[in-house]
Amino acid sequence: MQYSISDLEQLSGVHSHTIRIWEQRYNALIPHRTAGNTRYYDDQHLVRLLNIVSINQQGLKISQICKLSEEAIHELIEEDIENTISPDQQYEYYISSLLKHGMSYNEDKFSEVLSTCIDKFEMAVSYQYIIYPLLVRLGLMWRKESICAAQEHFLTNIIRRKIEVAIDALPKPSSSNTWLLFLPEDExxxxxxxxxSYELRKRGQKVIYLGPRVPFDSVSQVFEINRIDHMLIFMVQVKLVSTAQQYIDQLSEKYPKVGLHIAGNQKLIENLNLQDNVTWLTSIEHFDTYIQS
Incomplete structure (x- = not known):
């Protein structure tokens, strides 16, 4: 895929002028050039930039990171992958089994192992200790280029279907408390x-689920015909703090009487100034505790 420098800015959360400085001072990226001498970037450039940002957030200077070989960068990512290994051998067995069957596109085996997890541990434990760590590991493997987009889509689509089946099996809501769930347009x-959505419905809450990439103006249409008590959004993508801040402020100010809840990218959210009606749900445990109360 082809990217402009402004595309890299939006996808990495690094300002365009900072990317140019890193290129000029440290040869962080060497862009391609069109016949008209316009710079452009490809998927490998994007992955390298995301790796540089991630390693920099762990404390290593940009000048030091850019001197590293690709092999050395991959070794650092491998350390992050090792940190996703569960100390519980039982959970790690299921994570490894799902990864093995997913990488080989074995839908029957992957589905069988995942169903066994959910039957044995129930959905909440399966998600927290098996599915979520698996998704984190997949993201790191993509950055190391040891998994392709097709494999990631294959895995996540099966997981999505399993969660949707679990949602369909839940009873109708017993509360009039209504949650609006959606992702911003760039998520x-x-x-x-x-x-x-599963956890809220399990606790009897009414959920209006809009899914990913919802235009900001579309949200108001839901409010026109529904009483909304809470909104929950996730910000997972790396993006500029100023961009995320503007979005959260707009939501908070437009719906001041609605509880706005945000989860996702810790490195991003911890740098936001959240207004009184905005709650940062820092973990799965925090989310569970909050909705139980």
């Missing part, structure tokens, strides 16, 4: 949002 990774 497409909905697994966390889908699981949140």
């Amino acid at each position: 497409e990774h909905e697994m966390g949002l889908l699981y949140a």
Whole structure:
């Protein structure tokens, strides 16, 4: 895929002028050039930039990171992958089994193992200790280029279907408390949002689920015909803090009487100034505790 420098800015959360400085000072990226001398970037550039940002957030200077070979960067990512290994051997067995069957596109085996997890541990434990760690590991493997987009889509689509089946099996809501769940227009990774929908419905809450990539103006149409008590959004993508801040402020100010809840990218959200009606749900445990109360 082909990207402009402004595309990289939106996808990495690094300002365009900062990317140019990193290119000029440290050879962080070497862009391609069109016949008209316009710079452009490809998927490998994007992955390298995301790796640089991630390693920098762990404390290593940009100048040091850019001197590293691709092999050295992959070794650092491998350390992150090792940190996703569960200390519980039982959970790790299921994570590894799902990864093995998913990488080989074995839908029957993947589905069988996932169903066994859900039957044995129930959905909440399965998601927290098996599915979510698996998704984190997949993201790291993509950055290391040891998994392709097709494999990731294959895995996540089966997981999505399992969660949707679990949602369909739940009883009708017993509460008039209504939650509106959606992702902003630039967000497409909905697994966390889908699981949140399951947990809310399991506790008798009414849920209006809009899914990913919802235009801002579309949200107001829901409010025109529904009484909404809470909104929940996820911000998973790396993006500029100023962009995320503007979006949250707009939602908060437009719906001041609605509880706005945000989850997702910790490195992003911890840098936001959240208004009184905005709650940052920092973890699955925090979310569970909040909705139980």
